[in-house]
Amino acid sequence: MTDPLVSVKGVTVRFDGRDVVRDVHLSVHRGDILTVIGPNGAGKTTLIKALVGLQPVTAGQVVRASDLVIGYVPQQLHIEPTLPLTVRRFMALSGHGDGPCQQALARTGIGHLSESAVQRLSGGERQRLLLARALVRRPDLLVLDEPAQGVDINGQAALYNLIRDVRDELNCGVVMISHDLHLVMAATDKVICLNQHVCCSGFPADISRDPSFIETFGRPVAESLAVYHHHHNHGHDLHGNVVGHSHAPGHCSHDPV
Known part of the structure; x- marks a missing residue:
């Protein structure tokens, strides 16, 4: 497994004495699509701004690969x-x-x-x-803050398809924030649920059954999410990274149940 493009190690961001993001750990490799979800005010935008270097951290560190090229898509223009x-x-x-x-x-x-x-x-x-x-x-790393904001449902699906295609073409890593839970379950390899701290993380097929996810979003939302199966033509290491498969690095394919 290659070194990560970026690693967030115990990052805390504090504003006016209040932790907006607390003790977050994550890493992104080439080929990954990592989606950060969470309620409003959970610190999602603050986290990715720290990840790309736009927001100083109060504690912890963000380690980026040397000569890393980042493409950043903010929420709005x-x-x-x-x-x-x-x-x-x-x-x-x-x-x-x-x-x-x-x-x-x-x-x-x-x-x-x-x-x-x-x-x-x-x-x-x-x-x-x-x-x-x-x-x-x-970019080596594409970072998107609510890329489908203001886009209709058909446009959202097309945009997420485009992001996956770009990942494959550039073999870049992708980190995005999304509120579109149903679509994001099909569009991502791994999900992190953030509510100041990481409540839970994992593969889309598993995350909606996590008690912390249910507590954050409510049981009706969790039960309404489409569940996707991984095609196990690959394995996962102890950190959840994809190894030994025939797709592009870090890519898992999913089929609706």
Whole structure:
């Protein structure tokens, strides 16, 4: 197993004397898709900001691989309505040439919107624009904070499919926050349930049966989740990492029951 792209070791983030995130441990390898779920105010955004280096930690440490390239997709894009900014110009702010920027836009399905004003994009188009801006960096680690926010149900499924395809193409690691519990169970390899601390973690097929998950989200939510089986053409090590399989590193496939 290769070294992790990033390791979070006992990280605590404290604001005004209150622990927003407390003693969190996690690691992400190439090929992983790790999803952080939890109630509002659980510290999810704070955790991933600490993971990418945007939020100082109070205790613990975040260890990133040397020369790690991170693509970060925030929750929302806030641009002044009167600011004249096209999609092409927004992408140019990444510092990459027009060719790579146009390829990234095409990859996320919005290449035809290059000359459109950013303010006129739909919610789904804006999320794809933010993803394109992250992908133009060809990241080793893709970090997404609620990537399907403001996107309809069909668009959400398509966006999660795109994220999995990108993971396969770049062999990158993916960390994302999601509230879309039904969809995320099909879109991820491992789930971490956060409520300031890690309540529970594991594979999607198991997590909804965990007592801590049921306590956090309620039994009706837990019982309503679709359960997915792993195809066991691979094994898992003691840390839950995928080993000895025929898919891309870290990739588990799932089928609905």
